[in-house]
Amino acid sequence: MGYQDLREFVRVLRENGELVEIGESLSPCYEIGAALRYLDRRSGKAVLFTNVAGYNCPVVGNLLGNSKRLALALEVEPEHVLEEFKTRTQQLIKPVVVSKGPVQEVVYSADNDLLKVIPALTHHEKDAGPYLTSALVVAVDPDSGERGMGIHRILIKDKNNIGLFLYNPPIGAYFRKAEQRGKPLDIAVVLGVDPALFLASIASDQKGKLNKFEMAGGLKGAPVELVPAAGNGLEIPAYAEFVLLGQVLPGIRESEGPFGESSGYYLTYDNPVAIIHTIMHRQDPLYHALMPYNRENSLLLNLVWQSSYGTTLKKEIPQLTDFRLTSVLGMCALLQIRKTAEGQPKEILEHVLKSNPLIKSAVVVDTDVDLSDLEEVSWAISTRFQPHRDLLVLNDMTGYPLDPSAENSVTSKWGIDATKPLGKEDLFEKVEVPQPAMQKVAGILQRGIPPGRSPEARGE
Numbered sequence: 001m002g003y004q005d006l007r008e009f010v011r012v013l014r015e016n017g018e019l020v021e022i023g024e025s026l027s028p029c030y031e032i033g034a035a036l037r038y039l040d041r042r043s044g045k046a047v048l049f050t051n052v053a054g055y056n057c058p059v060v061g062n063l064l065g066n067s068k069r070l071a072l073a074l075e076v077e078p079e080h081v082l083e084e085f086k087t088r089t090q091q092l093i094k095p096v097v098v099s100k101g102p103v104q105e106v107v108y109s110a111d112n113d114l115l116k117v118i119p120a121l122t123h124h125e126k127d128a129g130p131y132l133t134s135a136l137v138v139a140v141d142p143d144s145g146e147r148g149m150g151i152h153r154i155l156i157k158d159k160n161n162i163g164l165f166l167y168n169p170p171i172g173a174y175f176r177k178a179e180q181r182g183k184p185l186d187i188a189v190v191l192g193v194d195p196a197l198f199l200a201s202i203a204s205d206q207k208g209k210l211n212k213f214e215m216a217g218g219l220k221g222a223p224v225e226l227v228p229a230a231g232n233g234l235e236i237p238a239y240a241e242f243v244l245l246g247q248v249l250p251g252i253r254e255s256e257g258p259f260g261e262s263s264g265y266y267l268t269y270d271n272p273v274a275i276i277h278t279i280m281h282r283q284d285p286l287y288h289a290l291m292p293y294n295r296e297n298s299l300l301l302n303l304v305w306q307s308s309y310g311t312t313l314k315k316e317i318p319q320l321t322d323f324r325l326t327s328v329l330g331m332c333a334l335l336q337i338r339k340t341a342e343g344q345p346k347e348i349l350e351h352v353l354k355s356n357p358l359i360k361s362a363v364v365v366d367t368d369v370d371l372s373d374l375e376e377v378s379w380a381i382s383t384r385f386q387p388h389r390d391l392l393v394l395n396d397m398t399g400y401p402l403d404p405s406a407e408n409s410v411t412s413k414w415g416i417d418a419t420k421p422l423g424k425e426d427l428f429e430k431v432e433v434p435q436p437a438m439q440k441v442a443g444i445l446q447r448g449i450p451p452g453r454s455p456e457a458r459g460e
């Protein structure tokens with residue numbers, strides 16, 4: 001169960017018609033990013049670049065950029081991705097440590113030049129340089145010795161110097177603990193892993209309650225295999241494409257950016273720096289590219305946040321029957337409810353808008369509106385919402401730091417009640433095609449249209 005490595009997942013994407021190959025020579029500076037952006041907005045497929053200018057290493061990108069590929073990653077039907085993600089990330093399976101793995105096939109020590117080996121992309125026009133955007137940073141908690149990981153943006157500054165944005169737990173917390181003791185933090189930067197490991201790295205660890213390696217095991221249905229990384233006491237994924245070993249230095253902050261972020265804007269921070277002392281990779285490695293401001297990024301973050309925040313909201317709001325996050329960075333919440341009283345949707349809107357700085361807007365609809373279909377949500381707004389009556393605006397709220405319109409993180413928020421008024425069921429009854437007819441037709445069309453029955457075949 002699960003995929004052993006990135007290569008196996010790429011093979012499955014190809015077999016399922018979800019991968020295009022580009023053989024023309026493209027530069028990692030802007031051109032591969034441009035192709036990822038272009039295809040994200042058009043075919044929506046994953047892409048394998050086999051001819052990367054200046055490198056012998058192919059690049060694969062837009063890997064998890066639609067719900068079909070997320071479903072392939074978890075080996076479920078697209079409509080079950082969210083539920084499976086929630087369930088399996090709670091079914092923890094501990095990793096196993098094995099003595100050797102393919103990631104150790106080629107090893108370079110000290111004084112290496114990262115950019116000679118890794119085709120890191122420069123994504124956006126004003127980016128400070130090439131960035132690793134799919135890197136799992138692995139480290140050990142200086143207090144408990146527990147192993148943790150997370151995805152963190154990494155600027156390659158020169159030969160073996162990197163700048164890292166270590167904000168989120170657990171790695172951000174590990175570094176702050178090491179720094180308080182005046183000690184460097186040993187890290188492994190892991191590139192190119194199977195989709196379960198990648199998805200677990202961005203999952204919420206629920207304030208340290210869950211271990212992301214164990215969540216990866218749950219997602220995969222099998223333990224993650226790790227190998228000891230010689231020299232620093234860390235254990236690293238045995239089937240990764242690349243691993244860089246190094247140390248984050250205490251007491252140092254340097255400008256890291258501008259970097260075109262997932263919000264669609266450039267951001268620069270004063271961030272920690274690390275020195276890489278060892279590079280290891282598999283024979284013929286494959287580099288995993290991730291375009292920061294693409295549909296893929298929003299899908300990934302929305303999946304993670306829907307899973308953790310949606311579980312909390314279900315407990316708090318008994319009428320809630322479905323919940324989605326949409327828009328860039330999940331800033332718009334869609335709520336489907338079984339309404340039992342007038343006024344209830346506005347109370348729910350107020351609760352949701354006040355409960356999380358991330359959520360800037362929210363829409364409440366009835367159970368006959370499918371939240372996975374934004375056209376249906378828009379239909380409900382157009383036909384059930386009256387602005388003078390159903391719009392809620394909240395001022396002076398704590399906003400999301402990545403929203404540039406929220407000055408000093410202070411924002412206004414809005415909510416839309418797009419539910420039907422109670423007692424007017426006749427007027428608001430949604431047209432439906434009878435279910436038996438839909439099921440019969442779906443059965444026929446899923447098998448493909450029988451040959452010889454098309455208008456052309458009938459000579460029409």
Ligand SMILES: Cc1cc2nc3c(=O)[nH]c(=O)nc-3n(C[C@H](O)[C@H](O)[C@H](O)COP(=O)(O)O)c2cc1C
Nearest residue numbers: 150151152153165166167168201202203204205300
């Ligand atoms: C593509 C991508 C890039 C990310 N980059 C960073 C980063 O540079 N620094 C960071 O601290 N967190 C980054 N994260 C977020 C974390 O991985 C985090 O684990 C995730 O938001 C979990 O949710 P939580 O913060 O609610 O626990 C990134 C997430 C994704 C999907």
